Amino acid sequence: MNDALTTAYRERFAMVCDYIARHLDEPLTLDKLSALAHCSPYHFHRQFAAFSGLPLYRYIQWLRLRHASWRLAFNPQDKVIDIALDAGFQNPESFSRAFKTAFGKSPRQFRVAPDWLDWHQRVPMMASQEQQSMDVQIVDFPPTRVAMLQHRGSPALVNASAAKFIEWRKQSGLSPVKQSKTFGIAWDDPQSTAPEAFRFDICGSVSDAVPDNAFGVINGEIAGGRYAVARHLGSLDNLSQSVWAMFREWLPASGESLRDAPVFFHYLNFVNDVPEHALQTDIYLPLK
Known part of the structure; x- marks a missing residue:
């Protein structure tokens, strides 16, 4: 693959990551995301994982859980059920299970005593669209x-x-x-x-x-x-x-x-x- 094709490939999948970040509160379908990347839905999962380092579902879930963890730590007025629903979970129980699997603490335990060293060790670096230009x-x-x-x-x-x-x-x-x-x-x-x-x-x-x-x-x-x-x-x-x-x-x-x-x-x-x-x-x- 020549440099131009490699760049175009990366730009397409960076655009998909940017789209996901902007639409986390909406359904993110395979057909929509693969169309953005101009690739077959059949191969999209493998290609996305190769670009981002994570399977598509885990990538989306990690973005939602990252934001939920910040709200838990810094927005004590926000109810856990509202954070769960905003993160795309159907109920607080499923959110709590996913959160504890990801961070080793329940949402309420994390809210009381967030362990940021452990948080950084657990959270993967998320691929994102690079800023193309800056007005100085x-x-x-x-x-x-x-x-x-x-x-x-x-x-x-x-x-x-x-x-x-x-x-x-x-x-x-x-x-x-x-x-x-x-x-x-x-x-x-x-x-x-x-x-x-x-x-x-x-x-x-x-x-x-x-x-x-x-x-x-x-x-x-x-x-x-x-x-x-x-x-x-x-x-x-x-x-x-x-x-x-x-x-x-x-x-x-x-x-x-x-x-x-x-x-x-x-x-x-x-x-x-x-x-x-x-x-x-x-x-x-x-x-x-």
């Missing part, structure tokens, strides 16, 4: 006072730190999520940094100083200045690919130089509130 803008970002929780340690435990920050937000009322902006400061690349050395700051904009608290949230500031900004669309699993695309493709062609400051992210929405394909995250590269 240069902006002047103002110095921004933030409440900051410094995560230190494995990237797999960032969700645990996020839960702590969310609880601080709820109890303090100083950084209400609907009025405050949410940022992540990436000091290290998780792909090239030892887990124990990984640093990531979770931040919410505030107007007043943060008092001492039991959560470890401190006062901080995101440095103002010139930044190159591009919007990443979709799963945060692929966020690093968009960052590297800015370094690899946009930066050399732009004639710009980087300032000695970390990359940071502005999260416009959250995975426990919207489907993964609807996530929007702005990437900020500091410029001189």
Whole structure:
């Protein structure tokens, strides 16, 4: 198979994965998905598994269970029965069985005490459609006072730190999520940094100083200045690919130089509130 045919083949199945992500709350029939891939329904299962690494049914179920786990952990107001039905299960019992098989805990046990290290070990990397192009803008970002929780340690435990920050937000009322902006400061690349050395700051904009608290949230500031900004669309699993695309493709062609400051992210929405394909995250590269 020549390169052009290989690329076309991968693009077709990436499009199928993107379609699945956008229609998880609908019936996903073999006839519809195989037609999208321009292949025979008879051979589709094998071809999809070869591309994604998972059988079609398991791929769909994992996407639904991933989103259900985020809702369980971060949306305590959502009833288990509603999460089950939204994940495509006919009743809470079948959802509970599938969830426990996938994560080793019942939905209620996971809600009380999510084990994110174990979660990352169990959840497979999901294939998805790559972002084809990014519109990069240069902006002047103002110095921004933030409440900051410094995560230190494995990237797999960032969700645990996020839960702590969310609880601080709820109890303090100083950084209400609907009025405050949410940022992540990436000091290290998780792909090239030892887990124990990984640093990531979770931040919410505030107007007043943060008092001492039991959560470890401190006062901080995101440095103002010139930044190159591009919007990443979709799963945060692929966020690093968009960052590297800015370094690899946009930066050399732009004639710009980087300032000695970390990359940071502005999260416009959250995975426990919207489907993964609807996530929007702005990437900020500091410029001189």
